[in-house]
Amino acid sequence: MKQKFDIIESTCVPLPLENVDTDQIIPARFLKATTRDEKFFGDNLFRDWRYNADGSPREGFVLNDPRYGGCILVAGKNFGSGSSREHAAWAIAGYGFRVVISSFFADIHKNNELNNFVLPVVVSEDFLSELFEGLAADPGLKVRVDVPAQTVTNLSTGRSERFELNAYKKYCLTNALDDIDYLLEQKGKIEDFERNRQ
Amino acid sequence: MNTLFDKIWDAHVVSLIADGPTQLYIDRLYCHEVTSPQAFDGLRARGIKCLRPKQIFCMPDHNTPTHDQDKPIVDPVSKAQVDALARNAAEFGLTHYGMMSPDNGIIHVVGPEKGLSLPGMTIVCGDSHTSTHGAVGAVAFGIGTSEVEMVLASQCILQQKPRSMSIRIEGELGRGVSAKDVALYLMSKLTTSGATGYFVEYRGSAVRSLSMEGRLTLCNLSIEMGARGGFIAPDETTFAYLKGREYAPKGEAWDRAVEKWKTLRSGEDAVFDKELVFDAADIRPMITYGTNPGMGMPVDGSIPADAAPKALDYMGFQAGQKLLGHPVDYVFLGACTNGRIEDFRAFASLVKGRRKAPGVTAWLVPGSWAVKRQIEEEGLDTLLAEAGFEVRQPGCSACLAMNDDKIPAGKYAVSTSNRNFEGRQGPGSRTLLASPLTAAAAAVTGVVTDPRTLLSPVCHPELAEGSPAL
Known part of the structure; x- marks a missing residue:
């Protein structure tokens, strides 16, 4: 969903696992939908970690832990590896997350998040491990993500880091514009390119 | 600098956005039934057509049953998705190889075998294993559904240029050691994120000696090391494989194409962002023991203590x-x-x-x-x-x-x-x-x-x- 980004302050959901692949974020059997129904995908986010085969919630999985909530997902490094399925980003957005914090994202998934107005925030390993420790001790810990300033702050410790976001994408996110809006304005350039390469 | 990746990428740059991504021209878009329906919906919602329908090829592969394909698909949800692709291809004027068409198959098998994937091209598909097509000497990579919509609409995509990596494998592969083992070996060394952010050029005598099928297998698995794509500079093996294929150039056009494709190689002075070298003799038949492809070992080995x-x-x-x-x-x-x-x-x-x-x-x-x-x-x-x-x-x-x-x-x-x-x-x-x-x-x-x-x-x-x- 296109939406404008500014400053987000929220509690977090910690998922301190590394190499979380997109098959875990949304298993293949949920990819058969032909519409972009974010509620459907959100309901099945982390399906096989979140629910038993009989549909009952799996104890111990963080999405089933009432102590944790908020619109920021904090995940271990190499988040979103594997399949290019954008359904993973739809599931994350559909569940209600607007930001994912990790020390490292897989390429395709990172683009998919950005194209769905979910902001991937890359932080240092130190920042991430301190955040996981803080969240384990205090589920009420809040984080502030300031998109215009490109800073992420652990409000419990005050530790703050700057994160990367190119000027183009920042403009898109803060104005709720997507890449297709941009590309559709470039038709002249595309035709020039095609002519020149002949 | 002056790598083959640079040459192909740079030849497809339509524009550079200041402090932003590159607008990259795409020669070939493949669509399968799973990651495309929402992209076609996007076009309809915007009221637009495909800019270059002749450069787009569609075929169902993920949901297709492996028996009784002449009968309707039993699972109604799978059937709906396969039917949606046929409908979308017809509506937007795209080539479609439906189930039971003699041309149908897995998109990454069909593309090269029909000569649709050619040296020097940029190729994308809503599928991470699009890296496969790099085996013919193309820059090929997987994209998400929003990006599929971008290409349908504009034949372009906005991307940050990845860094370049050279993986050189020298020597002779042992008996019983195949391209798959080479890839599983590389993953076990690099992990599933070791090449994230990079585009890989596979080089060296062991790579050169691989058949086209072996090269397709190796490039296919580039994504499992985190790489966006992997490719091999085209050579006589590539040309022999492509010659006479349905969509490959014919006659004089073929000769001209081969002359041009022969120039597609990294310069002697090429500078890669990262270079790795492996000895083919170290590679044994491999098997994985864990839950990501980087968790591999020689088939006769022991699961690591850590x-x-x-x-x-x-x-x-x-x-x-x-x-x-x-x-x-x-x-x-x-x-x-x-x-x-x-x-x-x-x-x-x-x-x-x-x-x-x-x-x-x-x-x-x-x-x-x-x-x-x-x-x-x-x-x-x-x-x-x-x-x-x-x-x-x-x-x-x-x-x-x-x-x-x-x-x-x-x-x-x-x-x-x-x-x-x-x-x-x-x-x-x-x-x-x-x-x-x-x-x-x-x-x-x-x-x-x-x-x-x-x-x-x-x-x-x-x-x-x-x-x-x-």
Whole structure:
């Protein structure tokens, strides 16, 4: 969903696992939908970690832990590896997350998040491990993500880091514009390119 | 600087956005049924058409059953998705190879075999294994559905230029060691994120000596090291493979194309952002023990002491354990990784004169109808049938189990596919990734087996003697 980004302050959901692949974020059997129904995908986010085969919630999985909530997902490094399925980003957005914090994202998934107005925030390993420790001790810990300033702050410790976001994408996110809006304005350039390469 | 990746990428730059991504021109877009319907919906919502419909090719592969394809798909949800692709292709004027079309198959098998993927091209598809097409000397990479919509609408995509990596493998591969083993070896060294942010050029004598099918397998698995794509500079092997294919240039146009393609190589002075060198002699037949493709080891090795406990718990293994002799329930030969004619030849060569082990369920799924036809022309189907194996109809099949080919919970599958993630081949399934030869060895013995022990005893008489199948 296109939406404008500014400053987000929220509690977090910690998922301190590394190499979380997109098959875990949304298993293949949920990819058969032909519409972009974010509620459907959100309901099945982390399906096989979140629910038993009989549909009952799996104890111990963080999405089933009432102590944790908020619109920021904090995940271990190499988040979103594997399949290019954008359904993973739809599931994350559909569940209600607007930001994912990790020390490292897989390429395709990172683009998919950005194209769905979910902001991937890359932080240092130190920042991430301190955040996981803080969240384990205090589920009420809040984080502030300031998109215009490109800073992420652990409000419990005050530790703050700057994160990367190119000027183009920042403009898109803060104005709720997507890449297709941009590309559709470039038709002249595309035709020039095609002519020149002949 | 001056790498082949730079040359191809730079030749496709339409514009550079200041402090932003590159607007990159795309020569070829492939669409399958799973990651495209929402992109076509996007076009309809915006009231726009495809800018260059002739450059876009569609075919269903993920949901297709591997038997009775002449009958309607039983699962209504799968059928709806396959039907939606046919409808969208017709509405937007795109070429569509439907189920049962003699041209249908897995998109990454069909593209190269029809000559749709050519050297120097930029190629994308809503599928991470689009890296496969890099084997012909193209810059090919997987994208998300929003990006599919971008290409449908504008034949362009906005991307940050990845960094370049050279992976050089020198020397000769040992007997029984295939491109799949090379890829699993690289993943075990680099991990699943070791090449994230990079585009890989595979080089060196061991890479040059690979057939086109082997190169397609190697490039296919680039994404499993995190790389956006991987490619091999085109050479005589590439030209011989492409010549005469349906969409390859013909006559004088072919000669001109080859002259141009011969210039597609990294300069002597090329500077890569990262360079790695490996010795082919270090690579043995490989198998995975864990829940990502980087968790691999030589088939005769032991699970590392520091292997991730969560992965071992899921797989039912223990650190230090050897997998040789471990019972196998299922064997899967196929997927965009190993569903080509050479893979079936390798599998058939090992099972020839042997029988499928009782208790093993084997699914042999060609990557396309063209591969299936060639299997039959070469008589491999008869040889396989005599050994107790059936060749099914083409599709992605058990690689990700979106059709009926699901590995049951708790069962062990030796699979030639590309991912061993939790639940990938069906909820609770346990996948051991390996080459077609290693899969064949498991299929005839019923246990994890070093395929070298079943090859003709000329090279390894001492090993062959103890072979369970002889």
